[in-house]
Amino acid sequence: MGGDSILNHGETSEIDSVYDTTAEAKSTKNIITFYFVKHHRYEDIEITRKIEEANLEIKKKNEVIDDYSKDLKQYREDKKSAEWKLQTWTIHCGDWTQSIYRKRENLSYVKIALNKKFTGNRAVMLSPEVTELSKHISGLKHRVQKGRLTLKEEKQMIKQMKELKGENNKVVTIVSDKQKKKDEVVKFYIDRLHYFMKTPMEEWPQSLTEEIDNLKSRTLDARKEMKYFEQYLEDIDNQISYVIQKMDTAISERDRTIEMRRKSKESADQLNACYYKNQGLLNSAKHLAVTKNIAALAELSNSELEKFFSQWNDDKTFRNDYSRRVLWSLDIRGLSKDGRIRNPDEKSTIQESLIPWRTPVFK
Numbered sequence: 260m261g262g263d264s265i266l267n268h269g270e271t272s273e274i275d276s277v278y279d280t281t282a283e284a285k286s287t288k289n290i291i292t293f294y295f296v297k298h299h300r301y302e303d304i305e306i307t308r309k310i311e312e313a314n315l316e317i318k319k320k321n322e323v324i325d326d327y328s329k330d331l332k333q334y335r336e337d338k339k340s341a342e343w344k345l346q347t348w349t350i351h352c353g354d355w356t357q358s359i360y361r362k363r364e365n366l367s368y369v370k371i372a373l374n375k376k377f378t379g380n381r382a383v384m385l386s387p388e389v390t391e392l393s394k395h396i397s398g399l400k401h402r403v404q405k406g407r408l409t410l411k412e413e414k415q416m417i418k419q420m421k422e423l424k425g426e427n428n429k430v431v432t433i434v435s436d437k438q439k440k441k442d443e444v445v446k447f448y449i450d451r452l453h454y455f456m457k458t459p460m461e462e463w464p465q466s467l468t469e470e471i472d473n474l475k476s477r478t479l480d481a482r483k484e485m486k487y488f489e490q491y492l493e494d495i496d497n498q499i500s501y502v503i504q505k506m507d508t509a510i511s512e513r514d515r516t517i518e519m520r521r522k523s524k525e526s527a528d529q530l531n532a533c534y535y536k537n538q539g540l541l542n543s544a545k546h547l548a549v550t551k552n553i554a555a556l557a558e559l560s561n562s563e564l565e566k567f568f569s570q571w572n573d574d575k576t577f578r579n580d581y582s583r584r585v586l587w588s589l590d591i592r593g594l595s596k597d598g599r600i601r602n603p604d605e606k607s608t609i610q611e612s613l614i615p616w617r618t619p620v621f622k
Contacts, residue, residue, distance in 0.1 A: 265585035290321045291553065293560040295544055298537035299584040306527045307575075313520035320513035321543040331499065338495045345488040352481035359474045368448040371459065533580075 449460075456463055528535070540563060549557040570577045586596065595601045 275483045292542070293548075293556055294535075295541060295560060295563060297541070298533045298581070299588040300531045300534040301584055301587055302527060303530055306523050306530070309523045310520055310527070311514050313523065317520070320509050320516065323509045324506055327502050327509065331502050331506065334495055335504065338499070340489050341488050343493065345485060345492065346485045346487065349479050352478055352485060355474045355478045359471055359478065362467050362471050362474070365448055365452060366464060366471070368445045369452065369460070369467065371445050372449050373464070375546065416539055424592050488550045497585065544583060 452463065453460075456466065458466060540559075544556060544559060547559065571581070587595065589598065593601050595605065
């Protein structure tokens with residue numbers, strides 16, 4: 260291995276000689292040494308600080324986003340539960356409303372059955388159609404009997420009365436048929452109520468009215484619950500929208516920080532481009548050493564050394580950069596400028612002007 264100094268700071272590869280032919284020589288290894296210049300890695304304190312701050316910020320944003328996600332999940336579970344309860348109350352309300360309608364219908368049939376004038380022939384004769392015609396016929400009859408009419412007018416009225424009576428008979432027949440159907444319907448419902456109602460028929464109206472009032476009260480309570488859950492769902496939707504908005508903002512901020520960190524890492528990689536290139540070169544040299552390709556290894560070593568010294572002699576910027584990297588590598592490992600192990604009480608030999616980073620990380 261080469262010594263640790265600015266111009267003598269490299270790695271060597273040892274390769275067994277492939278030219279030994281005697282038995283004595285076979286027990287002896289010829290060491291061939293090649294030198295490669297090693298470029299050291301360093302980290303700019305400002306770039307490192309930005310990356311660390313970005314990592315911390317990303318971690319915080321991820322925690323915030325995770326909290327928002329948990330809140331969002333909880334709100335959606337609450338919404339699902341509220342929707343189920345709203346649906347349940349809606350079904351109850353609909354069922355009770357239908358029950359009210361049916362009981363009112365039953366109540367009307369019970370009242371019809373109890374009030375005899377609304378059933379049978381009496382209901383037919385009291386129907387509006389029959390009543391109207393009867394009044395008209397009675398009026399004509401009164402005029403014939405009491406009025407001062409000519410013979411011709413009297414004959415016309417008598418003829419008209421006969422026509423109205425014929426029409427009245429037809430109307431009575433039609434209304435009677437309708438009434439029979441109504442009576443059949445009333446009888447059907449009354450017979451069915453007899454199966455459910457255990458009290459006398461005269462008490463049915465009061466019982467049905469009480470049941471209707473009870474259902475009205477339950478329906479009113481159901482509608483209050485429905486209104487409550489509708490408002491609750493509206494509030495949850497507002498909360499969900501708010502959380503989604505905040506989470507999207509946090510995600511956007513995190514993504515911007517990730518992009519800034521990516522650019523900072525690119526800057527760090529650009530600063531150490533020579534290091535990565537040199538690592539690739541050393542790996543190639545090691546591969547050539549393992550395969551004992553001495554000629555190629557020698558050519559590679561000489562070529563890279565010529566390139567290095569050419570840059571060292573011609574490019575001051577390159578020379579200063581390389582010097583800083585080597586000096587920093589020595590100092591971070593507790594070595595002096597000439598490669599010796601630094602004594603515990605010995606101060607760093609690196610000039611402050613050559614140290615551009617206060618707390619670098621050596622790798």
